[in-house]
Amino acid sequence: MSILVVGSVAFDTVTTPFGEGKEVLGGSATHFSVSASFWTKVKLVAVVGDDFTPAHRRPLLEHDVDLGGLVVAPGRTFRWVGKYGYDLNVANTLDTQLGVFAHFSPVVPEPWRETPVVFLANIDPDLQADVLDQVRGPKLVAADTMNYWIDSKPESLKRLLARVDVVLMNDAEVRQLTKEPNLVRAASAIRSWGPSMVVVKRGEHGVLVFAGEGAFALPGFPLEEVLDPTGAGDAFAGGFMGYLARAGAVSSDSMRRAMVYGAAMGSYAVAGFGVRGFEGISHADVTARVREFTDLTHVPAAEPIE
């Protein structure tokens, strides 16, 4: 099944203790698209300014992302400037210039309105809802969000959540939205508002999923080289949703495997600024990393000690 993604395409300037990326291609929809493109056809709806050159399109086109919904508007592309310290889970925003993104009103091209899987990357929840108004009978809808929208538009966000199957948030956001420090109870609260699956992203500490009757946890992949965590969550989402779209069905088994694929994609994302961590990565590389990851977390069966 193909995936429709709506979100931001941006130029990011990022400083980490390990280097700097200047005006590199970023944005939630970019990271998601490149990652998901490893598994299925991705159709991107976003806006960029007239400073967005063919060179900026190249990484997306090389991953066969369909840019038929990428609108070029007069003005500047969205820019984000951020900095990380040694705690790579905390991004400090130094500057945000919305540019053409300030007036973004996503339009899903008519031929894309029956795309079976929809990913609403982190943008204004009212815009996310607009996109849902345009699509017809999607099989699986997932949404990401961030602390900014939880603060400024909590009611819009809750209305949106009632319409999605899967929500992805980090642990601080889950606590912030529900005002409940305990993640098990916080996830239950969110599920009572609509989503059947809550994916709690924990940065370098992995991911926790609440779905069906149970929970599933995956630790972070211990990496020797981490350059830039920006986009890791969107790359995770791309691997996760891309795998589910390819598998064609959501079951406990496919969901668990999708998490490992998501984690593997996240591990590439952090290895370079922008989407450079994915440069030269093949399916065989990902398959090998998925195997490494599965081995990392494998517990051999044993006779219980009585």
Place this chain on the structure above:
Amino acid sequence: MSILVVGSVAFDTVTTPFGEGKEVLGGSATHFSVSASFWTKVKLVAVVGDDFTPAHRRPLLEHDVDLGGLVVAPGRTFRWVGKYGYDLNVANTLDTQLGVFAHFSPVVPEPWRETPVVFLANIDPDLQADVLDQVRGPKLVAADTMNYWIDSKPESLKRLLARVDVVLMNDAEVRQLTKEPNLVRAASAIRSWGPSMVVVKRGEHGVLVFAGEGAFALPGFPLEEVLDPTGAGDAFAGGFMGYLARAGAVSSDSMRRAMVYGAAMGSYAVAGFGVRGFEGISHADVTARVREFTDLTHVPAAEPIE
């Protein structure tokens, strides 16, 4: 194989957002002993004051911990007063009264000197080394430590590490000791000083082990009720070392299973103040929780997507 443990036995007064425990039985050796006692015979070397009553001994005796090395000295038992906020990974020490612990010089009773497994719970690294001088030909030696000793006795600690097989530390301590933010590289540095296995405890985020050629990661168990994280790391160590002692050999498989048993024991420790989380817990309960935990992290095999 039985286990010899040397460490602290204390009275803890702990405040968390979820309640308070006043002068409850605590200390690194206490938490370790109760936890390890589920799997093997535990022999405890520690010191308490003359305020340590038969009622204080009861939880240890109920778990069949051998108190033949528990010295009663004139004076007061070690007391710790601490407080946790919503970030349960961070303990704030409000008061420490060493009492009889100030002059503790551990003596291993002669019949215990050939105990095959030795656990050096968190105390002064010079005292930990004294214990190693007294034992003969142990098969497996593990040590815990804390930021206080890394700050005040780094050279003693490094000398000790050269003599142990397994070291358990939390992630901040691993980074502090090695001055290396990346855990993979930090663990390599520590292993180059002696221990063949480095166990990185990450609180609610689980645990990471570096041993042999590889790494193994386990996420935290998502718990609905957490009352008091004090002793969770020692309870983890008790389950981990207890399982290895019972298994009789350290292999990649037994180490992986030991981690799950450790994590299960840690999950009981946090459910009550002091060692109350273990009250009424049977082997069958632990076996059921180990199964839950294994299910939580299980990734079903799949045909790789090419």
